[in-house]
Amino acid sequence: MRGTKTIEVSLITLCQLLALSLWFSATAVLPQLRAEFHLGALQSSLFTSSVVMGFIIGTLISAFLGLADRLDPRRFFALCALVAGTANILILTVPVDGVVVILLRLLTGMCMAGIYPIGMKMVATWARGDTGFLVGLLVGALTLGSALPHLFSVALPLDWRWVIVAASGSAWLAAFGVMFVKLGGTPARSPRFDPRMLGHIIADKPLRYAGYGYFGHMWELYAMWGWTGLFLFRTYQDRGMADAAGWAALTTFAIVGIGALGSLLGGILADRWGRTTITIGAMTVSGLCALVTGALAGAPMPVLVIVCLIWGISVVADSAQFSSCVIELAEPAHIGTALTLQNAVGFLIALVSIHLVPVVADAFGWWASFAMLAIGPVMGVMAMARLRAMPEAVKLAQGRR
Known part of the structure; x- marks a missing residue:
């Protein structure tokens, strides 16, 4: 088996x-x-x-x-x-x-x-x-x-x-x-979206703060994934490197791809150390990387790439844990609506940051555009710290918060 x-x-x-x-x-x-x-x-x-x-x-x-x-x-x-x-x-x-x-x-x-x-x-x-x-x-x-x-x-x-x-x-x-896939059993029914439940979810304080943490995460994630390649291309181009596009693509693959390791480790460690522990830690690291990455455009390439790799790992290490928080905190009848609401609002927030990054980069430079993304992790850390302090947080990861 x-x-x-x-x-x-x-x-x-x-x-x-x-x-x-x-x-x-x-x-x-x-x-x-x-x-x-x-x-x-x-x-x-x-x-x-x-x-x-x-x-x-x-x-x-x-x-x-x-x-x-x-x-x-x-x-x-x-x-x-x-x-x-x-x-x-x-x-x-x-x-x-x-x-x-x-x-x-x-x-x-x-x-x-x-x-x-x-x-x-x-x-x-x-x-x-x-x-x-x-x-x-x-x-x-x-x-x-x-x-x-x-x-x-x-x-x-x-x-x-x-x-x-x-x-x-x-x-x-x-x-x-x-x-050709075989299933391990009959798939469980997916929790359904019910707009009548929205008021109950919004009134649920622990769920709200889990959502706030996710929203901060989404402000950063897709904008970072979407624009790192162009940032690196411009950086390599400014340094006069041959085949700047090729090097930028290869480096971006490594930076985004290494997040798979971060996600895997985040899932394992969150079950052992707690959801809020992992989300707060990951967002603290990714927020610091967002603050400094753009400013390192002129630094030695190994330094810039190492910081970007750390950002790639940390920016997604907490991703799955926000959905896990909703599943563990919500009433069973509310789970489907809460997950759908969390995802919809989170991706809408990502739309805003995706469009803002190039505008800010053109006006003020890459440092300002990436530093702007750090707003999300800061707000996310504050939200998850508040959730951690609530009595309901004992429901997370079998009491590991």
Whole structure:
């Protein structure tokens, strides 16, 4: 049984990693797109933020209609991966600086709602007292999948179009592979979204502070993932390095990809040391990195890269724990609505920071734009410290807070 579990969880994780490469497939080649098509800050931001908005819309639709319960999770995952991969490759057939390309990115994001949460649902059928580890594993797959397009852009350096093709091919491969997955049991019914519960959730103080912590985390995470590549490209370019785009892509892959390790360790340690302990620690480290990274643009490259790697690990190490807090703190009837609300608001906040970073960078420099992201971790640490002090925090991680 242990061997079967390892094989099936590994296959689910691999399919999720391949499919989620679509999320940043266009963002990874932004330096080339901006140079070739003279894209402005708004259009560049939309390549990432439209996927985020699509994910919000897709999550709400899925939650309202209960699609995760009505459809076989493997077929649902496969269908979404096929549609997302097709939407992604259609970018090559439309003007890159037009509206249609953004709508295709929006559709890709909507399909992500049938991939990432459904992967979680399938892995949960194999959970046997190791939920923290498995959740960390899946968030690690999200992280590594987000980094994968940067590796594609190094492996396929001749034309940015091949990066788009490779990401779509990965998603189609995931759609094929997931059909061979065996589940460890009957998937539990997903908690449903009920707007009538919103007042109860907002009035629940521990849940509110868990949400505040997540919102601070989301202010930082996707903006950091989305703009680190361009920051490094400009930094390498200013230093006169040959193949600045290639080096920036390779470094960004390492910085985002290493977050998979942070996510895995965060999931394991949160079960042992406590949810608030890990979230406060991770946000403290990532906030400090956000404050100093932009200022290190002129520092020796090893110093800059090491700080960025630490940022990459810490920025996502706490990610899964905010959802775990909601699951442990909310009344059973409120869990679905609380998770949907937390995710929707968190991703909306991410939209704001994604669009602000290039504007602030153009006006005041990269130091100011990255330092702005530190606002999120600061607020998040304050929120989780307040939650830690509440009596209800004993519900977290079997009393480990």
